[in-house]
Amino acid sequence: MRDAEIRELPGLVGEEVRVSGWLYNARSSGKLRFLVVRDGSGYLQAVVFKPGAPESVWAEAERATQESSLRVVGKVKEEKRAPGGVELQVEALEIVQLCPEYPITPKEHGPDFLLNNRHLWLRSKRQHAVMRVRNELTFGIREFFYRRNYVQIDSPILTPAAAEGTSTLFETDYFGEKAYLSQSGQLYLEPAVAAHGKVYCFGPTFRAEKSKTRRHLTEFWMVEPEIAWMRFEGLLDLAEEFVSELVARVIERCKEDLERLERDISVLEPATRRPYPRIDYADAVEKLKGKGFDVNFGDDFGGDEETALADESGKPIMITRYPAAIKAFYMEPDPNDASRALAVDMIAPEGYGEIIGGSERIASYELLEKRIADHGLPRQAYEWYLDVRKYGGFPHSGFGMGIERVVTWLCGLSHLREAIPYPRMINRLYP
RNA sequence: UCCGCAGUAGCUCAAUGGUAGAGCAUCCGGCUGUUAACCGGAGGGUUGGGGGUUCAAGCCCCUCCUGCGGAGCCA
Known part of the structure; x- marks a missing residue:
């Protein structure tokens, strides 16, 4: 297992890596949770599948809020449906700091607020x-x-x-x-x-x-x-x-x-x-x-x-x-x-x-x-x-x-x- | 400095002078492929400050503050 930047992942398909970054956005659907992680070098879709993952990993994936800092470990997989063409199948997830309610939501904002x-x-x-x-x-x-x-x-x-x-x-x-x-x-x-x-x-x-x-x-x-x-x-x-x-x-x-x-x-x-x-x-x-x-x-x-x-x-x-x-x-x-x-x-x-x-x-x-x-x-x-x-x-x-x-x-x-x-x-x- | 526009929930915005609402965010619940995901529920308000008109003001008038756009000036 090695540390990797998101930009390198297309060249690391099949390998197990650790990515450190921040949670940009999360979407979940019952037993499946998509974590979009950013690390400055790119955006990664990390996927947690409830039946296949340890219970603690699923729980942490559910707990992680927008902009929480975290580290995810998993195997890089080619995936056409994922932005960037690859995704990470999460085997381990560590929330480094749980982010409280983040002001900038994934919706529109005015210039004064943003500035x-x-x-x-x-x-x-x-x-x-x-x-x-x-x-x-x-x-x-x-x-x-x-x-x-x-x-x-x-x-x-x-x-x-x-x-x-x-x-x-x-x-x-x-x-x-x-x-x-x-x-x-x-x-x-x-x-x-x-x-x-x-x-x-x-x-x-x-x-x-x-x-x-x-x-x-x-x-x-x-x-x-x-x-x-x-x-x-x-x-x-x-x-x-x-x-x-x-x-x-x-x-x-x-x-x-x-x-x-x-x-x-x-x-x-x-x-x-x-x-x-x-x-x-x-x-x-x-x-x-x-x-x-x-x-x-x-x-x-x-x-x-x-x-x-x-x-x-x-x-x-x-x-x-x-x-x-x-x-x-x-x-x-x-x-x-x-x-x-x-x-x-x-x-x-x-x-x-x-x-x-x-x-x-x-x-x-x-x-x-x-x-x-x-x-x-x-x-x-x-x-x-x-x-x-x-x-x-x-x-x-x-x-x-x-x-x-x-x-x-x-x-x-x-x-x-x-x-x-x-x-x-x-x-x-x-x- | 001058001219114009705006200020309502954490954010983006609705609301003929007559009971302040929605989406996002948050919390709870549902969903095995989402792409600003979606569906159901909950909490959340001194409507920028002050004064005035009115039976009644988020809405009309005065004033101040803040922001935005433009002019001038320049890159």
């Missing part, structure tokens, strides 16, 4: 699948960059000043000084790119905006690559390669999870194929006007506008060359039109919104100096950032991708809050 019980909700099938997709995505991201010889540079969470103004930052006390939780690692990446050439950071970021939409969290994860000597066109290629490769990876390696989430893979497949449509901001404005939207050149796009643009193809689209006035101070102006920035937003299809924002960065010391002044930012706080241009300046580009937005899109979720283990939102800091 209050997020620590338990994580055990349910859908949430289990989402976290596995997230895991595949984040590992894929690291592998993508590792294979291309990027160096991961972790940016600080506690920062002395805002990247783009202080209004959206969480403020905290730092030994009598004001400190802010980082809203982007990008500025700290730029000095590092001068050291390593190709770098990225990957960590949590914080926005104190009182956003109440399905597309916002106050704490979310962002991956931000930054590349020396890369120009705008190269950045567009990189973003496209990055996303298409990650989508393909998740489709290939998370088939079961996506199936459990009832995500139609054929809808995701166009995103595995390059190129993605690229549309100039000015053309996007015209296109939206043609669709009856009330937008003018110079406006930023809202969620509805983004959705309308993205829905034309099943792929993400890249909107390029936004007006400089509505973009960040550090973005390089378009050499053909200084009123525009070499900035890109990638919009996911199906209304999932912006997943990437990026740009070529200002390379000139003098221009950056002027922009900092124009935006009313405290020069002193950005001295180190200006040094990237002062001591051997160079063109460079980068983007940021929001992990939860991508997970939400890949899984076909209706809300970002399911894409992170413990969502932090306005009015929610528990559990």
Whole structure:
């Protein structure tokens, strides 16, 4: 007899094994009791047949409640009627801890209740699948960059000043000084790119905006690559390669999870194929006007506008060359039109919104100096950032991708809050 | 911050201004192949808080609280 994970059982038919896990659900019919056991690696139907089992085993099988932790011993049997194709014929059963009435029943629940019980909700099938997709995505991201010889540079969470103004930052006390939780690692990446050439950071970021939409969290994860000597066109290629490769990876390696989430893979497949449509901001404005939207050149796009643009193809689209006035101070102006920035937003299809924002960065010391002044930012706080241009300046580009937005899109979720283990939102800091 | 919707059993939801109900969960009973199993029974309620209208309020009015959706902002 050996210990086995449920995922291994199809290869252990005929063998006697011990499986340790939790009771997901139980069904019984007189002399027959089905225990659905989960152990994180899968779901197992364990069967106890009263006439064939010792009385104590039957009694324990009857006593076991939903989510009781337990160990079952028995022979693995091929069984078409069982989910997964195999089942366990229980010979011994030990309840490790009898679970009292479990709050999350096998019926529908509301979001407030589920979020209050997020620590338990994580055990349910859908949430289990989402976290596995997230895991595949984040590992894929690291592998993508590792294979291309990027160096991961972790940016600080506690920062002395805002990247783009202080209004959206969480403020905290730092030994009598004001400190802010980082809203982007990008500025700290730029000095590092001068050291390593190709770098990225990957960590949590914080926005104190009182956003109440399905597309916002106050704490979310962002991956931000930054590349020396890369120009705008190269950045567009990189973003496209990055996303298409990650989508393909998740489709290939998370088939079961996506199936459990009832995500139609054929809808995701166009995103595995390059190129993605690229549309100039000015053309996007015209296109939206043609669709009856009330937008003018110079406006930023809202969620509805983004959705309308993205829905034309099943792929993400890249909107390029936004007006400089509505973009960040550090973005390089378009050499053909200084009123525009070499900035890109990638919009996911199906209304999932912006997943990437990026740009070529200002390379000139003098221009950056002027922009900092124009935006009313405290020069002193950005001295180190200006040094990237002062001591051997160079063109460079980068983007940021929001992990939860991508997970939400890949899984076909209706809300970002399911894409992170413990969502932090306005009015929610528990559990 | 603004706009809209909602709050009834542990959970999801019903209930013309007139005796508060169902399903799931729990407990008891039945069933040898269940797939959110099924069938029968039982317990379970200060209808979010406060105030008001009325013979009578879960329902109408005021107010506060909480949640949800959206806008703005953004990934």
